[in-house]
Amino acid sequence: MSRTVYVNGEYLPEEQATVSVFDRGFLFADGVYEVTSVLDGKLIDFDGHAKRLKRSLGELDMAEPISSEDLLGVHRELVRRNDLVHGMIYLQVTRGAATDRDFAYPSKDTKPTLILFTQSKPSLANNPMADTGMKVISIDDQRWGRRDIKTVQLLYPSMGKMMAKAAGCDDAWMVEDGAVTEGTSNNAYIVKDGKIITRHLGTEILHGITRAAVLRFAREAQMQVEERSFTIAEAQEADEAFITSASTFVMPVVEIDGEPVGDGVPGSVAKRLREIYLDESRKVAV
Structure with missing residues (x-):
């Protein structure tokens, strides 16, 4: 059974998840990420990760794709849809996809790309x-x-x-x-x-x-x-x-x-x- 992932507002089977070939995360590593651990189906240190994400975006003059409250909802929904008990949720935000490759940042109305996916790690808290x-x-x-x-x-x-x-x-x-x-x-x-x-x-x-x-x-x-x-x-x-x-x-x-x-x-x-x-x-x- 494939995972359900989140891509720009949609929950999709991982096989159907795609981003543009012009996405700046792919072309320039123009993006940030966070990793939140999940123990017993609950998120560890979510507030800290959300605050650091906001800071990283600000340092790169990158727009927040959704609010921290909505982001928490996405995390919880991914835990639910993937029956995640112990593991991690990876989040990446990029500056999005302009119409072509250019070192200069695209216009401010270019929509950021937001991706989240889970990784199950049953032995996360009991690592030998x-x-x-x-x-x-x-x-x-x-x-x-x-x-x-x-x-x-x-x-x-x-x-x-x-x-x-x-x-x-x-x-x-x-x-x-x-x-x-x-x-x-x-x-x-x-x-x-x-x-x-x-x-x-x-x-x-x-x-x-x-x-x-x-x-x-x-x-x-x-x-x-x-x-x-x-x-x-x-x-x-x-x-x-x-x-x-x-x-x-x-x-x-x-x-x-x-x-x-x-x-x-x-x-x-x-x-x-x-x-x-x-x-x-x-x-x-x-």
Whole structure:
């Protein structure tokens, strides 16, 4: 049975879903996206994702295709139509399709393209990697300078994933000017002497919705948090390391560039933060 997807106001079987060959998302990566996790049929952190979507669109001078309230309705309808219990909903907005290919933006009356689709992940909250931990490599960060905008320009992160796979690892942490920026699709953290350390916000990294929630929960649990840059060498000498994202929640990192982190097994801070995040997020899921 095929999925039902949403394309520009219509719910369609995935086989019937199409966009124009002149769509700027296809031609120029002129678009943004969000990923919202679904647990027990409910949306996790939807408000945060909707607010970040609005910010991304504003930074690119792109029109909002529908209101946040209507967007919530579309998400819920896709959950219902696809009987989604655990998984994700991917959303993409592009600047739409002009009459021809042109680097210049089309006129303001060009309608944005809005697409949403689901992915079922039955083991989303029970990912076995949470018990074993991830292995990462470091790579140069060669992305553009506005990583705070969640655009669909994901070629280099995809290349980074493949570099990690070729090295027999799970992901890559990107490094710029000697400091870790983030993972290919996640925010990066280390733990030293009980203190959680993660890069400060700026244009160099994505302002993760899961990141914001996890740091809030950590502070509420009286954990120390320091937002600053750190190096790969510092990460290798840390007691623990982990990542956060909408699809992995909190995931321990146990090896960096072949060197074990701490004891080489998931640490207590990452484990506790994962428990807190899942428990608290489920309480307020919509």
